[in-house]
Amino acid sequence: MGSPARPKGSVYIATSLDGYIARADGSLDWLDHDSGGDDYGFAAFLDSVDTLVMGRTTFEQVLCFDQWPYGQRRFVVMSRTRQSFTVPDHVTATIQVSSASPRELMVALGGAGARHVYVDGGQVIQAFLREGLVDEITISRLPVLLGDGIPLFGGLAADVALKHVATQSFPSGVVQSKYRTAG
């Protein structure tokens, strides 16, 4: 009766105008700007997801945040080495660590009731895109060129055609575009 349903995969990320999600050393200082109090729809997006998947590197950065922004949602760290993490007290979620492939993980999450997965972190996003597991991409572009860094997008086996859903610009100069993949 068909393949098991997999949950929807969404990317919601900020980049520089030249497409970097972090400087080459991982720093995110360039993201600091006066947003005029706008959260660029992040809270509404987060409300729509039940599960987060991110890579180890991104997770280690998130652990350095003063606050845990993700609530008690299902939270999976992808790590081939199944390493253990020291999770600070303010982290309210139970962290699962998985060494599954992106597709295996999405199918397993679907089986566990996940409907909408927030896919985050440079390498993880690229791996999910290559395997056709990203259904929606929201990019918030800051008006700055960094010249170098960790790119959002990477190599693909073939072109990926997208459907533009909506674009919104903000007084801060951030331009946010949402796309759906054809798959």
Added chain:
Amino acid sequence: MGSPARPKGSVYIATSLDGYIARADGSLDWLDHDSGGDDYGFAAFLDSVDTLVMGRTTFEQVLCFDQWPYGQRRFVVMSRTRQSFTVPDHVTATIQVSSASPRELMVALGGAGARHVYVDGGQVIQAFLREGLVDEITISRLPVLLGDGIPLFGGLAADVALKHVATQSFPSGVVQSKYRTAG
């Protein structure tokens, strides 16, 4: 009485969503799409410039177009080797070849009466950006990921802060954003 006025430098270019202006082999097939008859403001932009500057590689591609889109405007090909070109009959402009540096060229163009220069071609755009000679950038992003190719942006000595001017999206899925540099 101050340095000689240099003309305004503008970039007007299409990229893939992952920031490429051409595939790795230079091909532009992915630019073909149903624009619904829209020229994305190109004619109006072209009307505002009096001079074009592009690199040799881009110029050789333009020479393969069936039509010469640039009218009789002043036209400069930057080429360190001062090579000669076979210019087809349908090219209505006089082509100058220059081995000057970007800054030298802009100052010389200003002296020759240029007010607004359309800076085109991957390497030339990157060189002009690095030297602070680009005042306005209009990027039209097509809704496709290529995975590889010739990037619009390259390395910089320092961050370049931009001011977002306006963003417009089109029924074709193209999203066009205009920025000004702070300089």
